[in-house]
Amino acid sequence: MEKKTAVIPQSEVERQLAFCDRIAERTAQWEQTPLAAVITYGCQQNEADSERLRGYLARMGYGFTEDLEQARLILINTCAIREHAEQRALGNVGALVHGKRRHPEQLICLCGCMVQQPGMAEKIRQSYRHVDLVFGPQALWRFPEMVWERLRSRGRTFQVEDDPGSIAEGIPVVRQDGIKAWVSIMYGCNNFCSYCIVPYVRGRERSRKPEDILAEIRELVKDGYRDITLLGQNVNSYGKDLAEPMDFAALLEAANAIPGDFLLRFMTSHPKDATHRLFETMARCEKVAPVLHLPFQAGNDRILKAMNRRHTREEYLAKIRDLKSLIPDIVLTSDIIVGFPGETTEEFEDTLKVLEEVRFDALFTFIFSPRAGTPAARMEDPMPRSEKLANFNRLTALQDRISEEKHAAYVGKTVRCLLDLTSEDGAWPLTGRTPGNRLVRIQGDAAAAGQFRNVKITGANKWSLFGELT
Numbered sequence: 001m002e003k004k005t006a007v008i009p010q011s012e013v014e015r016q017l018a019f020c021d022r023i024a025e026r027t028a029q030w031e032q033t034p035l036a037a038v039i040t041y042g043c044q045q046n047e048a049d050s051e052r053l054r055g056y057l058a059r060m061g062y063g064f065t066e067d068l069e070q071a072r073l074i075l076i077n078t079c080a081i082r083e084h085a086e087q088r089a090l091g092n093v094g095a096l097v098h099g100k101r102r103h104p105e106q107l108i109c110l111c112g113c114m115v116q117q118p119g120m121a122e123k124i125r126q127s128y129r130h131v132d133l134v135f136g137p138q139a140l141w142r143f144p145e146m147v148w149e150r151l152r153s154r155g156r157t158f159q160v161e162d163d164p165g166s167i168a169e170g171i172p173v174v175r176q177d178g179i180k181a182w183v184s185i186m187y188g189c190n191n192f193c194s195y196c197i198v199p200y201v202r203g204r205e206r207s208r209k210p211e212d213i214l215a216e217i218r219e220l221v222k223d224g225y226r227d228i229t230l231l232g233q234n235v236n237s238y239g240k241d242l243a244e245p246m247d248f249a250a251l252l253e254a255a256n257a258i259p260g261d262f263l264l265r266f267m268t269s270h271p272k273d274a275t276h277r278l279f280e281t282m283a284r285c286e287k288v289a290p291v292l293h294l295p296f297q298a299g300n301d302r303i304l305k306a307m308n309r310r311h312t313r314e315e316y317l318a319k320i321r322d323l324k325s326l327i328p329d330i331v332l333t334s335d336i337i338v339g340f341p342g343e344t345t346e347e348f349e350d351t352l353k354v355l356e357e358v359r360f361d362a363l364f365t366f367i368f369s370p371r372a373g374t375p376a377a378r379m380e381d382p383m384p385r386s387e388k389l390a391n392f393n394r395l396t397a398l399q400d401r402i403s404e405e406k407h408a409a410y411v412g413k414t415v416r417c418l419l420d421l422t423s424e425d426g427a428w429p430l431t432g433r434t435p436g437n438r439l440v441r442i443q444g445d446a447a448a449a450g451q452f453r454n455v456k457i458t459g460a461n462k463w464s465l466f467g468e469l470t
């Protein structure tokens, strides 16, 4: 029998909120409203987690700042996906030691995927003594209790035990944007792609109940949100762990039925679990944006097997053909890793062939970075970095050409865009997104931000489109 997800009892979440209130009683007595700086690295899941941490902080009486000198509490939410992400976070944490010397009352908190890696907590304990509080993603819901303990006892707290994770509902959220919102529908990952650290640091796959997700979306739509992205590491395996199993296509359909003028997106999908039923649901649901992010990582079957992706190139291409036949104007994006251990330049060229055949609108491209504890980190990796870089540059050059060609095809068309930001750039005071999430820089009245409006596309380059309100 499949193991059911642990759900945190509501009384436990209430207990955390009570800690917030006790902290708020204290902070209310401080001379000034305390400010918190929240710095987030990594993916949208981390962004979404930071919004919940901000929700807790607001309830504790904190305001927010980006100025670290002003901050009474600094929270760094880290990522571990590649070595670079880790080094950046550690570099920034190291630099905080000087501020803490000037302001010993400052509380420095470190959370997220990086701290959950084996050995990392010990490293922080020894070498980053100015860090007060360290907790992994699975302990996030207990943040208020940790802050309370720290304020009371002055001891350092480490909450990084190996934890398959749970679901906690009812944590307050302070969102960063008023138009676009993230909604986590599931946490964790069970796939163990051989290069990837995520399953080790984010615990097992677990799904929120559909009624909680749908209630959150309804609330967002009521509050004026227009662009809602459902988040999970592999949304296509949503619902398998629920007491009453429900698949992702059914969830999407239920979300689509919520009244209001808004767009639904989702990420990420794993090709092995992306089905005809999903594509057909996307085609039928008018609020689901015509866009799919479907990482394929590599175009060679031997490499895909070594990556433990559990699909072949042909299976991937067949799914794309099926999707294009249902939604001809689908916008496609993908993730690619160059230089997986043992990948030859000839095998890498199979990746280029996939680009030529699919013609993605945009790509997220990475050079393989060994992550301690993953199988790929122990594989022979004879190719010199210079050769990997040369391949990487060939890949981006090809994609730049394709992106530019695809963007050029928009010129002259009128597209219904969601206008989001206003910018300082007088020539292009607005930016917007096509339904497929392509960036458009727009001439027109900045007051239109937050609305869906028709935009005539007048120009394009490889990064973005240009247009005017009609």
Ligand code: SAH
Binding pocket: 081, 082, 195, 196, 197, 198, 232, 233, 234, 268, 269, 270, 295, 297, 335, 336, 337, 366, 367, 368, 369, 370, 371
């Ligand atoms: N769950 C998502 C991806 C999450 S990580 C999925 O399965 O598609 C985002 C991307 O980072 C991955 O798709 C992969 O392309 C890249 N990535 C992950 N681990 C990596 C590593 N060790 N080195 C280089 N890139 C990596």
Ligand code: SF4
Binding pocket: 189, 190, 191, 192, 193, 196, 197, 198, 199, 233, 234, 270
């Ligand atoms: Fe990592 Fe693979 Fe899980 Fe994506 S599906 S998070 S790449 S293990």
Ligand code: F3S
Binding pocket: 041, 042, 043, 044, 045, 046, 078, 079, 080, 081, 113, 114, 197, 198, 202
């Ligand atoms: Fe990074 Fe964790 Fe996301 S490792 S990419 S923040 S799931």
